[in-house]
Amino acid sequence: xxxxxVILSGKGGSGKTSVAASFASLAENKVMADCDxxxxxxxxxxxxxxxxxxxxxxxxxxxxxxxxxxxxxxCAELCRFDAIGKSLVVDTLSCEGCGVCAAFxxxxxxxxxPHQSGKWFESQTRFGPxxxxxxxxxxxxxxxxxxxxxxxAKEIAVENKHELIIVDGSPGTGCPVIATVTGCSFVLIVTxxxxxxxxxxxxxxxxxxxxxxxxxxxVNRYDINYEKSDxxxxxxxxxxxxxxxxxxYDDDVTKAQIAGKSIIGYSSGPAxxxxxxxxxxxxxxxxxxxx
Amino acid sequence: MDxxxxxxxxxxxxxxxxxxxxxxxxxxxxxVALLDCDVEEPNVxxxxxxxxxxxxxxxxxIPAVNDTLCTGCGKCGEICYYSAIVLIKGxxxxxxxxxxxxxxxxxxxxxxxxSEVKRTTGIIELGEINGIKYAGGRLNIGEAMSPPLxxxxxxxxxxxxxxxxxxxxxxxCPVIESVRGCDFLVLVSEPTPFGLNxxxxxxxxxxxxxxxxxxxxxxxxxxxxxxxDFCKDESIPLIASIPNTREIAVRxxxxxxxxxxxxxxxxxxxxxxxxxxREVNGGTI
Numbered sequence: 001x002x003x004x005x006v007i008l009s010g011k012g013g014s015g016k017t018s019v020a021a022s023f024a025s026l027a028e029n030k031v032m033a034d035c036d037x038x039x040x041x042x043x044x045x046x047x048x049x050x051x052x053x054x055x056x057x058x059x060x061x062x063x064x065x066x067x068x069x070x071x072x073x074x075c076a077e078l079c080r081f082d083a084i085g086k087s088l089v090v091d092t093l094s095c096e097g098c099g100v101c102a103a104f105x106x107x108x109x110x111x112x113x114p115h116q117s118g119k120w121f122e123s124q125t126r127f128g129p130x131x132x133x134x135x136x137x138x139x140x141x142x143x144x145x146x147x148x149x150x151x152x153a154k155e156i157a158v159e160n161k162h163e164l165i166i167v168d169g170s171p172g173t174g175c176p177v178i179a180t181v182t183g184c185s186f187v188l189i190v191t192x193x194x195x196x197x198x199x200x201x202x203x204x205x206x207x208x209x210x211x212x213x214x215x216x217x218x219v220n221r222y223d224i225n226y227e228k229s230d231x232x233x234x235x236x237x238x239x240x241x242x243x244x245x246x247x248x249y250d251d252d253v254t255k256a257q258i259a260g261k262s263i264i265g266y267s268s269g270p271a272x273x274x275x276x277x278x279x280x281x282x283x284x285x286x287x288x289x290x291x
Numbered sequence: 292m293d294x295x296x297x298x299x300x301x302x303x304x305x306x307x308x309x310x311x312x313x314x315x316x317x318x319x320x321x322x323v324a325l326l327d328c329d330v331e332e333p334n335v336x337x338x339x340x341x342x343x344x345x346x347x348x349x350x351x352x353i354p355a356v357n358d359t360l361c362t363g364c365g366k367c368g369e370i371c372y373y374s375a376i377v378l379i380k381g382x383x384x385x386x387x388x389x390x391x392x393x394x395x396x397x398x399x400x401x402x403x404x405x406s407e408v409k410r411t412t413g414i415i416e417l418g419e420i421n422g423i424k425y426a427g428g429r430l431n432i433g434e435a436m437s438p439p440l441x442x443x444x445x446x447x448x449x450x451x452x453x454x455x456x457x458x459x460x461x462x463x464c465p466v467i468e469s470v471r472g473c474d475f476l477v478l479v480s481e482p483t484p485f486g487l488n489x490x491x492x493x494x495x496x497x498x499x500x501x502x503x504x505x506x507x508x509x510x511x512x513x514x515x516x517x518x519x520d521f522c523k524d525e526s527i528p529l530i531a532s533i534p535n536t537r538e539i540a541v542r543x544x545x546x547x548x549x550x551x552x553x554x555x556x557x558x559x560x561x562x563x564x565x566x567x568x569r570e571v572n573g574g575t576i
Contacts, residue, residue: 010332012301012460017485025558038461039299039492041485043442060372080393093467093500098374098393137495140464143435170329171301171460175435195546196306196334203332225544257484 001168002157003185003287004150004165005036008208012171014192015220019275020168021045021262026279027089030164032125033153034132035180037118042168045262048123048130056133056148058117059097059142068109075101075110115266117141120149122156126265129156142170143179150180164287170202173207181208186286187215188244193228201232205239215241216286217268217276219285222246242285247271247277292571293454295328295473295502299489301460303479304509304533306334307543308563309457311552312477314438315560316453317422318553322449327427328469329459330413330440338546340417341425349428349440350409352392356383360404367396367405388435413440417447424448438468445469460489462496470496474571476504477530482511482518490518494527503570507563510535530566531559 005023020042024032034042052180053068064075064085069088076084081196083094092115102110117140120133131149135142149241169180181187187208191201208215217236222229229246236243250271256263263272296309309325317321327335328411336343354367354376363381371377375389376396387410397405413430426515428440445468448454458469470476476497480490490506497504505528508518512535522529533539533556542548553560568574 011334012303012332014302038463039301039489041300041488044484044488051362078394078398093471096391096393097372098391098395099370100393100395100398103370103395103400135463136465137462137492137499138464144465172329172437172465173432173434174331174430174437174465177331178433178435192544193338195545196332197544199334199337200332203432210433219539224540228544253484260484 001162002154002165004167005282005286006167006184007182007190008169008177008180008187008204009171009190010173010204011191011197012195014066015190015247017041017045018257018263019166019188019218020166022264022275023166023279025180025264027166029162030128030166031153031157031160031162031167032127032130033149033165033167034130035149035167036170037133037135037142037149037176038105038170040132040134043132045257045260046125046127046130047260048121048125048132050121050123052122054116054120055116056120056145057271058139058144058266059115060099060112061092061095061097061115062099062101063111063113064088064090065111066114068107070107070109072106073159075105076103097180108185118145122123122152129160131156138152142176146176146179172237173203177204177207181211181213184213187213188282189215189217190220191217192220192233193222195224195228198228198232198235202235205241218239218245218247219243220247221249223248244281245274247274249271292452292475293456293473294567295456295458295470296474297363297458297466297470297476297493298460298479299462299493300480300486301338303481305479306338306457307548307552308465308477308507308509309455309478310335310549311560312563313423314421314549314553315557315564320422321453322451323422323453323455324426324451326454326456328441328444328456330428330430330437330444331459331465333427333429335427335457336416336425338549339420339423339425341420341554343416343418345417347415347417348411349413349415349443350411351390352394352407352441353390353410354385354396354405355408356385357404357406357569358382360402362402364401364508366399366401369394370399391436392439398473412436414448415444437465441465441468445497462492466496467500470502471498473502475567476502477507478504479507479509480518481509482515487517487521490521491550494525505530505566508532528566531562533559
């Protein structure tokens with residue numbers, strides 16, 4: 001059975017992508033999926049060679065046919081998203097594509113047109129196949145795009161007889177994160193020993209629990225604040241979440257990023273060793289012995 | 292004047308800059324409000340530590356069907372773009388999490404069998420401390436849609452001379468909602484490949500929204516000019532720069548980075564405030 005390992009954090013900037021890139025270089029026979037479609041960064045390290053590009057149509061936008069419009073203002077009156085102002089021009093950034101204006105236009109002057117919201121890609125990389133995407137600027141429907149990526153990653157895994165998909169998720173607890181977590185096999189939460197890191201860990205863990213997915217925690221830069229690291233460990237004990245790794249602060253992590261490499265490929269310093277140890281634990285406890 | 296603080300990449304220091312700037316204005320006795328628009332992971336009050344005076348339920352409208360009036364015609368299901376109301380065995384079923392509150396079903400029902408009822412999606416905390424008014428949204432766990440809650444948070448304290456919107460990471464709809472209508476956008480970034488890549492996206496967003504913006508470099512290190520060079524090439528003002536020190540990281544981890552920034556980098560905060568004032572008001576605030 002194919003297993004889908006998702007990396008999340010709640011808080012942004014806690015090290016999801018650095019950990020995901022490390023796993024990419026450590027794991028064998030897997031598919032990578034960058035589901036942080038809003039601000040994707042994994043490609044900067046993995047350097048994919050795109051073999052297929054697809055248009056993502058997330059929804060529709062309203063278009064007013066000027067020749068048919070009688071300037072009655074009904075559309076502006078009914079729009080709940082303030083997308084049609086007094087001048088009866090559609091602000092496509094605000095338009096949610098609900099189609100209410102088109103349905104109630106007495107002159108039938110409004111058409112809903114499919115809207116290109118981004119692109120997604122299938123790529124070859126030195127670490128194996130990868131799917132990733134680029135949501136257009138100021139676009140919505142990120143959850144839908146995440147769902148497409150996960151589905152395609154699974155198909156590629158089946159085609160290649162790979163049993164593992166590694167997913168880099170997005171920060172927060174909203175639409176794209178929910179689309180990433182539902183139905184996955186296991187979540188690794190990367191957190192940091194800061195007041196905000198702990199707060200956000202608790203929220204994202206509640207979300208993961210809500211969807212009844214198993215998880216483990218990894219503390220990044222654990223030595224920046226031992227007291228807070230202990231607090232995370234206590235929270236994990238209380239909730240029965242395994243603490244899978246503690247990564248020390250290591251300048252090599254940033255240096256590896258600047259060099260466009262995973263920390264594993266760049267250095268055998270303390271952060272690299274800690275991530276390796278964590279990976280072997282995931283392999284042993286999650287991937288081979290089942291979830 | 293409304294100032295949005297955003298970044299593209301998460302963890303670059305948005306909340307620290309938002310807090311420090313709010314505190315800077317408050318010290319100058321300028322009436323200031325700090326609005327936490329990162330409703331998925333709200334962190335402002337972890338640092339501000341206001342005693343919350345009031346909690347307001349944040350709601351959205353969803354349809355409720357009166358079964359005795361419904362004839363099962365299915366028009367509600369047809370108009371709903373989000374498949375939030377579907378007909379099952381002739382009876383409409385509302386999938387409330389999918390609903391975008393557009394009102395289509397309510398308007399189209401020929402029997403007037405649909406009314407709109409409130410559904411809670413989160414809360415808004417209100418408080419005030421050290422001259423800073425605070426409103427912070429907190430989306431309920433499992434709730435997908437944050438923009439309606441962000442919109443509600445932004446309704447608070449319109450009377451304040453300065454309002455600061457601490458925005459979520461990314462460049463999609465929650466960020467758009469936070470930044471929309473603001474007079475100036477501060478993008479906080481760091482001189483790493485991830486920081487720079489996401490700054491490019493955020494700058495594109497600012498341009499698409501036609502909001503004047505500038506960059507604050509965080510975790511700057513001597514000899515690393517990638518962020519400076521990018522700003523120069525793109526003619527984006529680099530407003531201020533805060534260095535990468537372990538001290539700030541340690542202070543941040545404990546939740547008291549703001550006092551440290553105010554103490555050591557008050558001139559950088561002044562640069563941000565002066566720049567915004569010049570850009571927006573010709574220098575009057």
